[in-house]
Amino acid sequence: MDIIKELLAELESEGAITRKMLALVPEDRFDWAPHRKSMTLIQLATHLAEIPSWYTLAVDQDELDFNEGAYQPTSITSNAELMALFEKSYRSGKNALRRLSEALLDKPWIMRGGEAVYLDTTKYGMVRHAFSQTIHHRAQLGVFLRLLDIPIPGSYGPSADEMGSE
Template sequence: MITPQEFLIELEMEAATTRKMLEKIPDDKFGWKPHKKSMDIKTLSTHLADLAGWPDLILRTEQLDFENMGDYEYPDLNNRAEVLAYFEKQLAVSKAALAKASVADLVPNWTLRSGETIYDVSPKGKVVRMAFSQTVHHRAQLGVFLRLLDIPIPGSYGPSADEMEMEAKAATAG
């Protein structure tokens, strides 16, 4: 089983990539979406920033019920600076939670539901992994949104086409 400390390393690695992507969002495009069925950039980037706090949420609760959110509040973020500040806040609480967690803390089941409708019941460790996967998924969506807006995107696990093009131009100019 993966340890909380290994999750912490992965969280920090993914956070660096997510941060680079969030930094590219133009404030004047928060209402933009590529398709009527898509989220707008505000909703997508807020969700992406919120996901940074999910390891903490998972470790300190037994469930998330979309019909009874309790003290969970989804923020109203309206520009890149607010999204980045919220992302950093969420990241900090998850880093602290993972730093003090034990392997035993990852074993109990955690439930994702909406009232009586149960979407998933899994060990907390598996749900933390799912939250990381959701981060990668939504970060990729944001990359597509930015690409469609002709905004150069950063690489995730190596250089992006935009970064390689910039490097090639710099090499030929010098």
């Protein structure tokens, strides 16, 4: 089995689903959140749009320390900007996976905040983690959109909206 080829195929599939969901994010509801502890719609959508760039982190770095960097989420003011961010992140992640050799998949990779370790895995584990994060946050976005009464597309088959369910 060619693991890199399989990861690239998965990225393409998950990217297509994510692209459909992000396209539905309404600009007039960017500041909406379903609960005071929830991210706003635009915070969630921006995070989801940035996740494919995590493959670049997995490939090009051995560690991410949130206390060391000056990470700031991209400021998004329109759906067009959101989609452009996703496409940029997607291209970056896809190019990184193409550069990844199978020999490096077992190399250790750590996500931390100073001394606090959040994830201690391998480069392959970090890639899998990014896929899981995409699926998790895309599902959250689907709930947000549903609560806004926006019909949602199916992910791994037709959605209730596509099937005409009430």
